[in-house]
Amino acid sequence: MTIPLTYSAKVAEALAKGHAVVALESTIITHGMPFPQNVETARLVEQDVRNAGAVPATIAVMGGRLHIGLEAAALDALGQAQNVAKLSRADLAACIATGGTGATTVAATMIAAHLAGIHVFATGGIGGVHRGAETSFDISADLQELALTPVTVVAAGAKAILDLPKTFEVLETLGVPVIVYGQDSIPAFWSATSDMVAPLRMNDPASIAASHKMRGAMGLAGGQLVTNPIPLGDEIPATTLAPIIAKALAEAEAHKISAKAVTPFLLDRIFALTDGRSLTANIALVRNNARLAAEIARAMLK
DSSP states (O other): OOOOEEEOHHHHHHHHHTOOEEEEOSHHHHSSSOTTHHHHHHHHHHHHHHHTTOEEEEEEEETTEEEESOOHHHHHHHHHOSSOEEEOTTTHHHHHHTTOOEEEOHHHHHHHHHHHTOOEEEOSOBOOBOTTHHHHOOBOHHHHHHHHSOOEEEESSBOTTSOHHHHHHHHHHTTOOEEEESSSBOOBTTBSOOSSBOSEEEOSHHHHHHHHHHHHHHTOOSOEEEEOOOOGGGOOOHHHHHHHHHHHHHHHHHTTOOGGGHHHHHHHHHHHHTTTHHHHHHHHHHHHHHHHHHHHHHHHTO
16 A cells, blocks of 8 residues: 655655655644644745755645645645544544544654655654553553654653653663753753753764664664753743742642643633733744754754
8 A cells, every 4th residue: 555645745746855854743733723824834934944954844634645745735724624623643544544634743744754855854842651650550652653753852851730750760671862952951842941950961963873874874773862952031930930830730630631632721721821921932842943953954964
């Protein structure tokens, strides 16, 4: 069976010529914010990639086809689409096979990027071990994907609503390199620093690119996670966030929110409780990650 891949014109040209390409996920468009802000933000992030010397490839499933890069009209259509599936490893193939439309999470975007020959992917934050996972067993597929699929993922750490120490413990167990860019503590999504010590520190895109290529040369499975701290001017300090996250978690438990509904619920409540600061910070960190990812993609070509 042939995989129904559709490449945007710019991405097809870049891949054919061996230029730097950065994959971008699409759940931020369909599940992150309303239209037209979602499309405006997606275009800002794509332009950040271009300004840093690479070609953006926003990935999504539309009408049963796996799109590697979205033309302007397709991006607009996705931004206004209703009842869009949120796709991970478990349901990506089913959505394509049944002619569906879906936005890709970190795991699904990694799979699609690897299929397309794209080695670097920029996102906001990865999923991980949810608080209370010792009873709910709620652990994101993103962690296992990082252990399986050879893509370098640039993120501002794991989402701060998660159990961060357990998330990074699982990544260590799975053998996933966690590289902190330019500092000695792991960033905590909306907050630039945390009390978790960086397992690996690298200060330049060339070192990160060399590490990715060495893993491939050694036949090591999986990718690597690059944690890129949010710019200090855009962060929300962890001390400010802690009681807000605790309140949102308590509300989720009271309303019996579970499974895939947990993260959207928590992010929505934190948005309200921070008077929108969380979304402003989220946009800033995604754009910051896109710029670094483009630099790493360019370094991989040297």
